[in-house]
Amino acid sequence: MKAWEKNVRTVVPYVPGEQPNQPGMIKLNTNENPYPPAPGVASALREMDAEALRLYPDPAASDLTGALAERYGLEEDQVFVGVGSDDVLAMAFMTFFHSGRPILFPDITYSFYDVWADLLRIPYECQPLDENFNIVKENYKKYNGGVIFPNPNAPTGIAQDLTDIEYIIQQNQDVVVIVDEAYIDFGGESAVSLIDKYDNLLVVQTFSKSRSMAGMRIGFAMGNKSLIKYLNDVKYSFNSYTMDRTALVLGVEAVKDEAYFQETTEKIIQTREWTKRELKKLGFHFADSCANFLFVTHEKYLARDLFEALKQKRIYVRYFNKPRIDNFLRITIGTGQEMQALVDFLKAYTAQ
Amino acid sequence: MKAWEKNVRTVVPYVPGEQPNQPGMIKLNTNENPYPPAPGVASALREMDAEALRLYPDPAASDLTGALAERYGLEEDQVFVGVGSDDVLAMAFMTFFHSGRPILFPDITYSFYDVWADLLRIPYECQPLDENFNIVKENYKKYNGGVIFPNPNAPTGIAQDLTDIEYIIQQNQDVVVIVDEAYIDFGGESAVSLIDKYDNLLVVQTFSKSRSMAGMRIGFAMGNKSLIKYLNDVKYSFNSYTMDRTALVLGVEAVKDEAYFQETTEKIIQTREWTKRELKKLGFHFADSCANFLFVTHEKYLARDLFEALKQKRIYVRYFNKPRIDNFLRITIGTGQEMQALVDFLKAYTAQ
Structure with missing residues (x-):
């Protein structure tokens, strides 16, 4: 350690979430809006x-x-x-x-x-x-x-x-x-x-x-x-x-642009409710989210394994390796098409 | 004072410099570059x-x-x-x-x-x-x-x-x-x-x-x-x-765009040197600035008065009401034309 380093404010560095940039990826990991700005x-x-x-x-x-x-x-x-x-x-x-x-x-x-x-x-x-x-x-x-x-x-x-x-x-x-x-x-x-x-x-x-x-x-x-x-x-x-x-x-x-705001927000809510119904059928459990994401756990499959399997298919969701929530995935609500692709993959995965 | 106000970090509020927005103004008060970005x-x-x-x-x-x-x-x-x-x-x-x-x-x-x-x-x-x-x-x-x-x-x-x-x-x-x-x-x-x-x-x-x-x-x-x-x-x-x-x-x-950067920087330096020569002729004193501004004082006129007179003509410069520098003006180097207008005004002012 150099002398000047003794006077530095050291922090446990916060690591920002992954921002992947893959062609054809489905990015459901940082709760971004799937629709463009107004x-x-x-x-x-x-x-x-x-x-x-x-x-x-x-x-x-x-x-x-x-x-x-x-x-x-x-x-x-x-x-x-x-x-x-x-x-x-x-x-x-x-x-x-x-x-x-x-x-x-x-x-x-x-x-x-x-x-x-x-x-x-x-x-x-x-x-x-x-x-x-x-x-x-x-x-x-x-x-x-x-x-x-x-x-x-x-x-x-x-x-x-x-x-x-x-x-x-x-x-x-x-x-x-x-x-x-x-x-x-x-x-x-x-x-x-x-x-x-x-x-x-x-x-x-x-x-x-x-x-x-x-x-x-x-x-x-x-x-x-x-x-x-x-x-x-x-x-x-x-x-x-x-x-x-x-x-x-x-x-x-x-x-x-209030009209556009209402329209896109409503679309996301609709897609969220559809996704809830589909994931429920596949054996997922989750609280009744009011956000643009779901926080899900599965009765049979480990969140960590699902996270990796999804990533293989370039579907990015968020996994937190933290006490109490280390068997959950946070899945952002994307477009209807993106959520269909997610559900299709999970259907196949859970049917194995 | 409300109870919650006792727990607030209070600071002497910093007041940002004036950002006037007058039609036809000559803005030489916040050391902006007179040329557009590359x-x-x-x-x-x-x-x-x-x-x-x-x-x-x-x-x-x-x-x-x-x-x-x-x-x-x-x-x-x-x-x-x-x-x-x-x-x-x-x-x-x-x-x-x-x-x-x-x-x-x-x-x-x-x-x-x-x-x-x-x-x-x-x-x-x-x-x-x-x-x-x-x-x-x-x-x-x-x-x-x-x-x-x-x-x-x-x-x-x-x-x-x-x-x-x-x-x-x-x-x-x-x-x-x-x-x-x-x-x-x-x-x-x-x-x-x-x-x-x-x-x-x-x-x-x-x-x-x-x-x-x-x-x-x-x-x-x-x-x-x-x-x-x-x-x-x-x-x-x-x-x-x-x-x-x-x-x-x-x-x-x-x-x-290194070429544009060099070109505009060089223009500002040339204009600064021209402005130095002109202001010297009018009885202004200043250190040999290496920046995009001059910090000037006059042997006969008070900085505060000059500041107000310039402002009347919509020429904005910076005045600091602080010990040791309260008889100085900080003048940003603008375009050749803007500095000509400034010099013309000061010529007339000091000839009164």
């Missing part, structure tokens, strides 16, 4: 003025926060945008989980929460899901420095009732409660409606799933004005210009 | 596949780090990219300035260093520039937890000799030394050549100035492999997917 995104891209890229973007990202505010019935200063919801959440951890007290989140959940907590030296205590992978709301009524959970939860896909969520917020008025709604548009009930009632509630969403823009890195948070101001103060002190000009322009186009 | 950027933008935006980008940003590595004669794993050099520098502060010992930087310098230090609770000690605004290299030979300075320095534009920079690195083998080269392509000598010799040296550059892409938010760091690995470990633990698909594609195009 048509307006493509036209805006073609019409963009390359010359303007020499100039800094609007640091306040007003066009985008304005479009989001309008869509969600909020004021512009109740919306914060960042480089994907990961950036928004990392900023929120840094801003709001600063008490030295442990923050609380489920033991089975989005795999980044403990990574951010470790990186930022925030103590945390994981709260176990029940045997059906539901969040136990009473677990969040204890000494803590903040609460965060996804709704629907990842990687289970299970949505929590809004009354349970409100219970958790009510019990935690002296800290910030973050509801991470990356998958909310596929069937859950958003906590956005509670923002006016609870000024300690931050709701985080993303363009990566229901808005088909994982490649553009846009996430956003909604909450009361002073919450958003604290977040902006930290963001401006970290990096004033996070959203590039293309993200700002294309993001607005994606928000504007 | 022609390949515009074509790549038109040819981009909007459909692919539904997929996550490459988290390793390999195409871009590869193009940069080739351009600078390095290996791909010696290059790190981020959302503008501010993102790169913030990650570097978080990663490398972790000892609890004070970091050192000049008292007059890029205004973000103390903001990051405050945000991340890193102690720091500012080292005074000499009376001619030069860095005093001996000041950096003392107990510290890291060193950072820009070369050329901002907002003075003064470039330090590479031998002085090497002296500072030599004296600080047990910490990381960051040379922030945002403006290096306009005349300074880069420390990239020292990377193989000193494994504690990180060189940071940006696409916002010499590559005409402030609007795309691309910055990068170069150093030895283990330094870059530490930086990536922290980055992956903060936000795995920082660079969106458009930034990755357009960034490569900007790096590839």
Whole structure:
């Protein structure tokens, strides 16, 4: 070890999920949307003025926060945008989980929460899901420095009732409660409606799933004005210009086209429900997912073996080698055709 | 104050510089490049596949780090990219300035260093520039937890000799030394050549100035492999997917076109030298800037008054209301025509 290495912040490096790029592959491993972004995104891209890229973007990202505010019935200063919801959440951890007290989140959940907590030296205590992978709301009524959970939860896909969520917020008025709604548009009930009632509630969403823009890195948070101001103060002190000009322009186009958003989201929900029925017939078990993925286990076949067999056929799904969930696969809902191919393969595999 | 507000990380909010958007304005206030990005950027933008935006980008940003590595004669794993050099520098502060010992930087310098230090609770000690605004290299030979300075320095534009920079690195083998080269392509000598010799040296550059892409938010760091690995470990633990698909594609195009880069950079240098001669005739004083801006003061007129008078004519320059530099203006080098308009105005103003 060199002398300078003693002064380095070392972390257990987070390894991002595999991003395979095989011809003819069926990519169901990172919960991307199978449909392209709204048509307006493509036209805006073609019409963009390359010359303007020499100039800094609007640091306040007003066009985008304005479009989001309008869509969600909020004021512009109740919306914060960042480089994907990961950036928004990392900023929120840094801003709001600063008490030295442990923050609380489920033991089975989005795999980044403990990574951010470790990186930022925030103590945390994981709260176990029940045997059906539901969040136990009473677990969040204890000494803590903040609460965060996804709704629907990842990687289970299970949505929590809004009354349970409100219970958790009510019990935690002296800290910030973050509801991470990356998958909310596929069937859950958003906590956005509670923002006016609870000024300690931050709701985080993303363009990566229901808005088909994982490649553009846009996430956003909604909450009361002073919450958003604290977040902006930290963001401006970290990096004033996070959203590039293309993200700002294309993001607005994606928000504007409500009809396309509804149509593609509905298609994914329909395909999910079809896939549920087919997989059930083949002996798979899973919770009733409200997300754009299913979290499945089979009564006879090991998840690890299924994962490898699918991969051989260039069908990529996600396998987590973690306690309690190491016999599950997370399968993104693709197009009808893609899910048919998956089901066909699994039919043949389970008939062997 | 609400109960939850007690647990919030509060910072003195950094206020980003003004981004005026007036018809017919001459914008010389944020050191943007007056020329558009390389022609390949515009074509790549038109040819981009909007459909692919539904997929996550490459988290390793390999195409871009590869193009940069080739351009600078390095290996791909010696290059790190981020959302503008501010993102790169913030990650570097978080990663490398972790000892609890004070970091050192000049008292007059890029205004973000103390903001990051405050945000991340890193102690720091500012080292005074000499009376001619030069860095005093001996000041950096003392107990510290890291060193950072820009070369050329901002907002003075003064470039330090590479031998002085090497002296500072030599004296600080047990910490990381960051040379922030945002403006290096306009005349300074880069420390990239020292990377193989000193494994504690990180060189940071940006696409916002010499590559005409402030609007795309691309910055990068170069150093030895283990330094870059530490930086990536922290980055992956903060936000795995920082660079969106458009930034990755357009960034490569900007790096590839060396001829255009040389041509536009040379034009800016020529215009800067012309502007120096003209402003000298009008009684302005300034250090011999090696950047794409001049840092000027006048023997008779107050900077504040000049700033306001210019603004009236929609000529925007930068004024810093800070000790030691509150009678200076920072003027970005625009096109020949823009600088002619500035000089014409100042000629009339000083002839009154």
